[in-house]
Amino acid sequence: MRAKRLTGGVAALLAVTLPLVACGSDDSSSDGEALRKTTVLLDWDPNPDHVALYTAKEAGYFEDAGLDVTFQPPSDPSDPTKLVSTGKIDIGISYEPETIISGSQGLDVVAVGALIPTALLSVMANGDSPVKSVADLAGHTIGTPGLQTNDAFLTTILARNNIDPASVKSVNIGQDLMAAMVAGNVDATLGAYRNIEGVMMTDQGLNPTIIPVTDAGVPDYDELVIIAQASRLKSDPAYQKLIRDFLSGLARGNADVIADPASASKIIAAEADGYDEAQVPKMIDATVPLLKNDKGFGQQDVSDWQAFADWMKSEGLIDKAVTASDVVTNDYLPAGSGS
Structure with a gap:
């Protein structure tokens, strides 16, 4: 539930073994190959904003892509950028403004796809x-x-x-x-x-x-984005494939939510503790239009990101100018998701 504080700390999270690409797993995909274990650190407790993530997992789309995905709520909403930057977590869910702030501070993160491409x-x-x-x-x-x-x-x-x-x-x-x-x-x-x-x-x-x-004076932006470790993407082909495969499975989950909101409501209701079951469908109905990206699933407009980063600098929200292409990329999204 988005309104509930989590217990536990970052230390407990770091105590979990979180390999970027796991080997020797006992889990196998349908073709017999070992599934690659990966942990995705959420921005918040599981909630309707995450409906595409959990729908993709429930439908087996991540397994189809060769991944054994675990979703981990954060102990603090600022954890994803910090832990992805240090390589302690494979993939994170964060926010465009937070990603830009992280870039201005030299954190090693890049947004690889938009989960919800408008401000909430x-x-x-x-x-x-x-x-x-x-x-x-x-x-x-x-x-x-x-x-x-x-x-x-x-x-x-x-x-x-x-x-x-x-x-x-x-x-x-x-x-x-x-x-x-x-x-x-x-x-x-x-x-x-x-x-x-x-x-x-x-x-x-x-x-x-x-x-x-x-x-109230803030330009529009991509609310929720998927982030990865920027330096590892540049140097590690296995990590590149991990990100591509994750985004491929997520795109299928996103399409299912848009096509069948009622089924998606049942999936997220089972994962998001503390919600009134009668309210979840209403939340999903309010969320589904926000998942539709006119540019294609996950697509982020680099020029819009640059304009937003420049606005943040002009407003004094960041001390150091950010080049958008350093903190956002569409290169790992599935083919056909945009021009």
Whole structure:
């Protein structure tokens, strides 16, 4: 559940053996070859944004590609870029802005495909909150998951709307977004998604205020992206094949979700703890249109990434300019997914 904080730490995650390409596995594909074990570190607890990932696994598409895939929730949403950069994790799910920030800091990551190619992040508040607009953030407390992205966006949103940052108290609430809003521990959050927490709060009659960040001064971007270790992609053919095979299986899962949302809802409901089963189909219905990429599955527009990176630099959200082609590539997507 996106609103729940996970237990455990990075140390426990690192204690697990996570080879980039496993050999000698007892698992075998249908043609008798050993499956390559790979761990994918999610950006959050399993939730409807991950529906294509779990649909691909349930359908056996990763096995068809020769992979034994394990999805690992993070102990912190910032873990994927850190652990993929150091090679401790094969593949991660992260965000375009976080990937750009990581690139500006010299982390060894590159986005190899867009999972959700549009922004979902929103300023959100419970209906009982005094926050009904961006202007209302002045004098109130806003909770974030502690990601650099969210903190940076809050800075620019306040500046764009002429709000004194000293009048806003920002607190790191980790993954406890929904609970913090419902309990009134914060007046608003910047980290919730309109297709998940927005659906949950609306369905529960909480009459939420939902302000997409794109309506508050932030340009559109690819919300969720698949990231890999950049240097290893340049030097390791086995890792290149691993990434290609993973994206190939994921593309098939994504197509299944779009074609049959009802079946996909059942799959993700079995994986995402803490959701009302009656709400999951509504979340999937809100998510499916966002999975449709006009450029083809996974395709990322490098020029758009460059424009967004330049915007981040101009807003002071990153200190060092980023060349988009250093942090994003479409080279490993399956043939036919784009021009």
